[in-house]
Amino acid sequence: xxxMGAKPAPLVEARGLARNFPGRQGLLGRVRDVWAVRxxxxxxxxxxxxxxxxxxxxxxxxxxxxxxxxxxxxEGSVSFDGRxxxxxxxxxxxxxxxxxxxVFQDPFGSLDPRRSIGAQITDGLRIHRLVPxxxxxxxxxxxxxxxxxxxxxxxxxxxxxxxxxxxxIAVARALSTRPDxxxxxxxxxxxxxxxQAQVVNLLMDLRRDLDLAxxxxxxxxxxxxxxxxxIVVMYLGRVVExxxxxxVFATPAHPYTRALLTATPSLKPRPTGGAPRILPGELPSPAxxxxxxxxxxxxxxxxxACAEAVPAARRIEPGWQAACIKAAPEAVA
Amino acid sequence: xxxxxxxxxxxGGIVLALVTVLxxxxxxxxxxxxxxxxxxxxxxxxxxxxxxxxxxxxxxLARLIWGGRASLFIAVGSALAAATIGTLLGLLGxxxxxxxxxxxxxxxxxxxxxxxxxxxxxxxxxxxxxxxxLILALTLLYTPNYARVAYAATLQVRGLDYVxxxxxxxxxPLTILGRTILPNVLPPLLVQMSLVVASAMVIESGLSxxxxxxxxxTPSWGLMIRAARGAMExxxxxLVWPSLALAGTILTFNLLCDRLQTALDPREVTKGGALWxxxxxxxxxxxxxxxxxxxxNGPLVEICNLAISVGRTPQIDLVRRAGLTVMPGETxxxxxxxxxxxxxxxxxxLGLLPDQLRVSAGEMRYRTRAGAVLDLAQMDEEAxxxxxxxxxxxxxxxxxAALNPVHRVGDQLAEALRAGGLTGERAVQAxxxxxxxxxxxxxxxxxxxxxxxxxxxxxxxxAMIALAVANSPRLLVADExxxxxxxxxxxxxxxxxxxxxxxxxDMGLIFVTHDLAVVSELADRVxxxxxxxxxxxxxxxxxxARPKHPYTAALIASVPEGAADQLRAIPGSxxxxxxxxxxxxxxxxCDHALPQCTSRVPExxxxxxxxxxxxxxxxxxx
Numbered sequence: 001x002x003x004m005g006a007k008p009a010p011l012v013e014a015r016g017l018a019r020n021f022p023g024r025q026g027l028l029g030r031v032r033d034v035w036a037v038r039x040x041x042x043x044x045x046x047x048x049x050x051x052x053x054x055x056x057x058x059x060x061x062x063x064x065x066x067x068x069x070x071x072x073x074x075e076g077s078v079s080f081d082g083r084x085x086x087x088x089x090x091x092x093x094x095x096x097x098x099x100x101x102x103v104f105q106d107p108f109g110s111l112d113p114r115r116s117i118g119a120q121i122t123d124g125l126r127i128h129r130l131v132p133x134x135x136x137x138x139x140x141x142x143x144x145x146x147x148x149x150x151x152x153x154x155x156x157x158x159x160x161x162x163x164x165x166x167x168x169i170a171v172a173r174a175l176s177t178r179p180d181x182x183x184x185x186x187x188x189x190x191x192x193x194x195x196q197a198q199v200v201n202l203l204m205d206l207r208r209d210l211d212l213a214x215x216x217x218x219x220x221x222x223x224x225x226x227x228x229x230x231i232v233v234m235y236l237g238r239v240v241e242x243x244x245x246x247x248v249f250a251t252p253a254h255p256y257t258r259a260l261l262t263a264t265p266s267l268k269p270r271p272t273g274g275a276p277r278i279l280p281g282e283l284p285s286p287a288x289x290x291x292x293x294x295x296x297x298x299x300x301x302x303x304x305a306c307a308e309a310v311p312a313a314r315r316i317e318p319g320w321q322a323a324c325i326k327a328a329p330e331a332v333a
Numbered sequence: 334x335x336x337x338x339x340x341x342x343x344x345g346g347i348v349l350a351l352v353t354v355l356x357x358x359x360x361x362x363x364x365x366x367x368x369x370x371x372x373x374x375x376x377x378x379x380x381x382x383x384x385x386x387x388x389x390x391x392x393x394l395a396r397l398i399w400g401g402r403a404s405l406f407i408a409v410g411s412a413l414a415a416a417t418i419g420t421l422l423g424l425l426g427x428x429x430x431x432x433x434x435x436x437x438x439x440x441x442x443x444x445x446x447x448x449x450x451x452x453x454x455x456x457x458x459x460x461x462x463x464x465x466x467l468i469l470a471l472t473l474l475y476t477p478n479y480a481r482v483a484y485a486a487t488l489q490v491r492g493l494d495y496v497x498x499x500x501x502x503x504x505x506p507l508t509i510l511g512r513t514i515l516p517n518v519l520p521p522l523l524v525q526m527s528l529v530v531a532s533a534m535v536i537e538s539g540l541s542x543x544x545x546x547x548x549x550x551t552p553s554w555g556l557m558i559r560a561a562r563g564a565m566e567x568x569x570x571x572l573v574w575p576s577l578a579l580a581g582t583i584l585t586f587n588l589l590c591d592r593l594q595t596a597l598d599p600r601e602v603t604k605g606g607a608l609w610x611x612x613x614x615x616x617x618x619x620x621x622x623x624x625x626x627x628x629x630n631g632p633l634v635e636i637c638n639l640a641i642s643v644g645r646t647p648q649i650d651l652v653r654r655a656g657l658t659v660m661p662g663e664t665x666x667x668x669x670x671x672x673x674x675x676x677x678x679x680x681x682x683l684g685l686l687p688d689q690l691r692v693s694a695g696e697m698r699y700r701t702r703a704g705a706v707l708d709l710a711q712m713d714e715e716a717x718x719x720x721x722x723x724x725x726x727x728x729x730x731x732x733x734a735a736l737n738p739v740h741r742v743g744d745q746l747a748e749a750l751r752a753g754g755l756t757g758e759r760a761v762q763a764x765x766x767x768x769x770x771x772x773x774x775x776x777x778x779x780x781x782x783x784x785x786x787x788x789x790x791x792x793x794x795x796a797m798i799a800l801a802v803a804n805s806p807r808l809l810v811a812d813e814x815x816x817x818x819x820x821x822x823x824x825x826x827x828x829x830x831x832x833x834x835x836x837x838x839d840m841g842l843i844f845v846t847h848d849l850a851v852v853s854e855l856a857d858r859v860x861x862x863x864x865x866x867x868x869x870x871x872x873x874x875x876x877x878a879r880p881k882h883p884y885t886a887a888l889i890a891s892v893p894e895g896a897a898d899q900l901r902a903i904p905g906s907x908x909x910x911x912x913x914x915x916x917x918x919x920x921x922x923c924d925h926a927l928p929q930c931t932s933r934v935p936e937x938x939x940x941x942x943x944x945x946x947x948x949x950x951x952x953x954x955x
Contacts, residue, residue, distance in 0.1 A: 070500070170498075194888060194891045227893075265824075282791055282792075
């Protein structure tokens with residue numbers, strides 16, 4: 001879908017990914033299709049950090065889980081290093097899990113409250129026999145150092161740590177298997193600003209030092225802008241814009257990206273125009289999406305043609321595209 | 334030894350003593366349980382027979398102890414067997430679902446279709462009376478219970494992130510089950526255990542009582558109760574001993590399992606208190622004082638030197654020396670990280686502090702509509718009740734939790750209006766619609782009949798705001814009202830707050846948030862809190878442009894908005910309330926800290942008339 005010429009071969013590739021969660025309305029209602037993700041094509045090269053942004057319900061977490069192979073796509077496929085995840089046996093998939101890891105949003109839910117930090121971080125080392133048993137402790141200390149935690153942390157249980165520390169523990173656990181690909185699902189959303197900066201800096205260092213491919217899912221545009229090289233904007237299960245982070249943030253081509261950027265509060269004082277920048281209405285129900293362009297019900301630019309068909313992705317520049325019939329780069333006030 | 338472990342001592346000790354006595358029964362100098370002594374039947378307690386003799390003149394104490402052996406062995410044995418089998422079935426069924434679930438949990442549930450006593454009777458009738466058939470019958474009876482409890486708990490736990498993380502790690506399913514899921518589903522199983530042991534003892538007694546359990550002359554508590562019932566009129570005490578033993582053992586087991594559950598919980602257990610147990614306010618009377626007319630233009634709220642504490646010896650200050658002022662019509666943002674005390678300060682203003690906490694020092698002067706000045710720090714619950722609604726009101730972070738899920742939104746609004754003194758059904762309903770329209774809920778006539786869960790997140794927050802402003806409060810406290818919302822919806826709600834400010838120019842607004850960007854969008858003045866203290870105050874634009882406290886500066890630098898490649902993270906984390914550093918509380922994390930920072934508590938300085946900073950180096954560092 002985007003320019004492959006200059007890029008190395010992708011490590012992870014999703015093709016035409018879609019996930020349906022059929023639901024029934026009422027006791028006797030008909031079963032309806034609820035598409036959480038539709039027609040997403042995405043590729044990550046080694047060392048690349050791709051940010052997925054969108055509001056809750058846009059399908060970004062489902063996309064992350066499918067990229068990890070936790071959820072089986074209804075349509076389309078995910079391949080890792082050229083191998084289709086759906087075609088792997090359970091044992092092969094477990095073996096592959098050394099190379100793909102996940103960091104979760106809630107640092108209070110992602111660690112087992114009853115086991116020590118050290119045991120949880122070294123699980124991966126033992127399962128995949130990455131280091132000989134005698135060196136597990138040394139490796140544990142190296143990981144704790146890497147995420148900036150004291151070695152004394154190893155014997156304590158999760159409740160003894162603050163949110164930021166827990167998130168760093170979760171990162172250490174994900175790093176323990178020396179993965180090539182990490183899905184980070186809102187890893188800093190539950191953290192305080194000053195702690196958030198610790199984790200963001202940690203992720204940036206790791207990306208630089210370990211050549212990781214990372215899918216960074218977030219609703220915080222500032223963090224994504226800071227951390228990611230490429231950005232994917234999702235709305236109601238579809239990718240509406242995809243491109244280099246700097247370009248997309250400076251001059252978004254899709255009206256939804258523009259609305260999202262202007263809605264994000266900023267420290268910098270802005271002209272107090274107020275009213276026009278606020279997007280009206282709310283996200284339509286995925287059980288009953290609008291015809292044509294999913295964004296047209298809230299779009300300030302919508303016209304009759306928008307209701308006819310789902311707009312195809314239009315190429316703005318190599319590697320930058322937007323799914324809008326009026327897509328054009330435009331600076332945000 | 335922790336408190337929860339200490340609490341294990343009592344029930345653990347009793348159970349231990351009981352088990353020891355029962356195990357040592359053959360060694361104890363007891364009478365023969367079968368030795369009859371007909372001439373002395375129904376004899377009362379004596380030196381030779383401490384608890385007297387039964388209808389055949391047998392020693393009651395000996396029979397009680399030997400009977401306990403039988404009863405407990407059957408009850409505990411069948412409970413353990415049922416626990417092992419049932420938990421295994423439940424874990425497998427809950428984790429793998431599908432066919433495995435049908436073969437395990439659902440299969441076990443078939444047993445539930447049979448009436449329990451009939452099932453036990455059936456087994457005992459087929460296999461004959463005796464100890465082992467009884468254990469089998471009871472095990473069959475209780476396995477489905479365990480399977481169901483374990484199944485339900487497994488379903489809950491298997492979807493949690495830490496189980497997903499184990500799967501992501503490539504751990505084989507059985508490892509995940511044994512190492513991660515089992516320990517986390519154990520607490521409800523322990524409760525089940527105590528219930529099953531107790532219930533098994535009752536059923537054992539019942540079956541023995543019917544003559545289907547333990548075969549006489551072997552004693553069991555059930556048999557003893559059965560025999561004593563026949564002789565109830567001659568010797569009522571014969572019924573009391575086995576019944577006491579039975580009830581006491583069951584209660585002890587319940588207590589043990591309850592406390593075991595607490596002890597196994599890795600988190601500290603906090604005790605809740607019922608509302609009626611709430612400590613009365615510091616002083617009973619609402620100390621209302623009328624001030625002269627001179628300060629009619631004075632502040633709406635003035636908090637001075639406020640301290641909020643927990644415990645008495647030692648008293649831990651969660652908030653100390655907090656101060657802020659809100660003028661009528663002003664929006665003051667209270668900013669800080671979690672643990673900074675910003676929410677506690679705002680809750681104190683409404684008298685909504687959790688039960689364990691109290692205002693231990695300081696004043697919160699509030700000027701009412703009538704011009705009276707009240708010290709909120711001195712008021713009791715009753716006085717606050719009159720104040721909440723028409724004077725002060727609150728918007729909570731989680732509207733889904735703050736709205737009552739079983740009442741329609743319109744009814745909740747109407748209730749608030751009636752509490753505020755509005756009468757006449759027509760007027761109330763008209764005002765409900767007006768309020769909903771005012772906060773931007775589309776089709777208010779229809780939506781007022783909606784339940785909270787039928788509204789989207791943004792609309793719920795709008796309804797929550799409508800509820801808060803229903804009685805036109807003079808001071809609105811909003812605690813992180815947009816934190817849980819998406820950017821575009823957050824922008825809508827912030828806009829709603831702006832509209833409220835324009836429509837009610839005299840209302841003071843305290844906006845509690847951790848998001849500095851939201852502060853700059855909405856507030857006039859900002860109060861920055863850290864570790865329970867106010868560190869800096871001032872007009873928003875000035876504070877953000879030229880912070881005068883290193884913490885504020887660091888906080889601004891940690892927002893990923895600038896062009897800097899590396900964010901400025903504040904090292905370490907907020908110290909816990911029971912372990913506050915001496916002197917300046919920010920000093921251990923501060924880049925500019927000097928030795929004198931930790932030696933004494935910094936005074937408040939005023940860089941400008943409208944600003945304050947609690948840093949001794951504000952001139953140099955910022």
